[in-house]
């Protein structure tokens with residue numbers, strides 16, 4: 005999603021002179037044009053994420069809208085307290101952008117993965133968390149994030165096509181229906197929705213009601229989604245994130261209240277490194293049943309097949 | 310924002326000292342030593358140096374009572390309200406300063422090592438906005454220099470030529486659980502700061518004349534070197550507290566009547582009134 009992201013940043017920064025771009029020394033082969041076009045508004049803060057975030061808070065106090073960019077774990081976990089105290093307690097418009105959410109950095113290994121970023125960002129006061137699913141979501145997410153008056157986190161991942169299932173013209177929404185069905189509700193956070201879409205032809209037509217979740221926390225769930233969950237009585241969640249603090253935990257209270265006693269709620273999520281081995285993002289997704297045969301088996305089981 | 314004349318700063322400092330002693334004694338609260346350590350530094354900056362466009366970041370947020378008291382003497386905080394509400398349930402005047410609530414306090418601090426990063430952001434913001442008159446002051450403790458983020462900010466201030474930024478180290482040689490030389494020896498401190506590219510000078514952190522002299526010379530050196538300035542101000546933690554000055558204990562223990570009475574002696578006329 006870095007290509008879409010860079011393009012949108014250029015547009016946003018051209019329209020609004022208060023937009024600054026801070027990077028923790030990352031962006032090779034992606035942000036050169038942003039650097040060259042933004043001039044002194046592009047600030048390479050060096051490999052020093054704690055200071056970058058505190059400095060962004062100071063800049064925001066001078067009425068700038070700073071974007072701070074790094075690989076997802078370095079953008080969220082290393083400067084966590086700076087985000088909490090300096091940015092969020094003061095409700096300042098600092099926008100954190102983490103590239104490579106989930107297992108996005110694949111064979112780079114566990115230090116570069118972010119399986120808890122959404123959870124920890126969600127706990128911060130005033131923080132909105134955006135997880136675009138499709139390449140076509142990125143521009144909408146960035147614009148929604150920049151329009152918000154407080155702090156936000158944007159988790160960038162692999163850019164996947166929307167197969168024409170979500171129109172590019174539709175406005176940004178935290179939850180969107182991707183395909184309609186009546187037997188099983190599927191909620192997928194971010195780009196892993198692609199794997200569910202790719203398995204739809206292998207499941208009975210009209211059985212899967214698929215939803216893409218692109219923003220947390222979900223202070224409420226979409227009314228259509230809840231009706232569908234009540235009628236189907238079966239919901240499965242798919243997220244490239246630990247269970248703790250992720251989408252499923254976030255949905256659970258709403259589903260309990262709406263579907264008490266009549267719901268099967270199954271959760272597919274990142275379990276870390278079950279085999280202790282490392283590979284590409286897709287390899288990790290397969291190992292955690294977030295794609296491929298494991299995901300298909302879970303969907304079939306929930307459908308009683 | 311009217312600056313206080315240099316000749317009037319000692320009296321103003323004594324009023325700040327008296328007020329914070331009253332607050333701590335009334336509340337039976339700790340951190341007295343840390344506050345007494347930076348009374349003259351804060352008085353000098355807020356009343357003697359700052360104009361309305363300047364920003365002060367007290368990175369050693371545990372000295373909040375000294376900052377509240379300085380702001381009260383400056384007329385920015387209501388003194389009677391501070392006296393009535395300090396350290397009580399339902400107050401804005403907590404032991405560390407709160408976010409977005411008190412005029413003169415832009416940032417909540419208390420976790421050490423955050424202020425310098427905020428300060429470099431403020432200073433860079435003024436540069437980007439082409440506001441040469443806006444200056445940023447950041448007061449850090451010497452124990453705080455253990456935090457790596459402080460040195461990240463020092464490097465940043467040098468790289469981005471932030472000559473509109475002045476750090477002051479409250480160098481009382483004590484930190485949470487011992488003397489700085491024993492806990493985490495940062496010496497040779499001045500050489501380290503110089504090696505980071507800062508304009509460094511020393512001062513007696515309880516002497517307004519010495520602070521003013523250091524301020525002039527370091528500001529000049531910072532401008533000449535296109536870098537941030539830093540004053541390493543020699544101070545005494547718990548200054549004036551009988552039997553407790555320059556001890557670890559004055560960070561924690563509330564004052565007895567005897568200690569309170571003894572500490573008031575440094576407040577001159579301001580102490581006599583109360």
Ligand SMILES: [Mg+2]
Nearest residue numbers: 451452481483
């Ligand atoms: Mg100290």
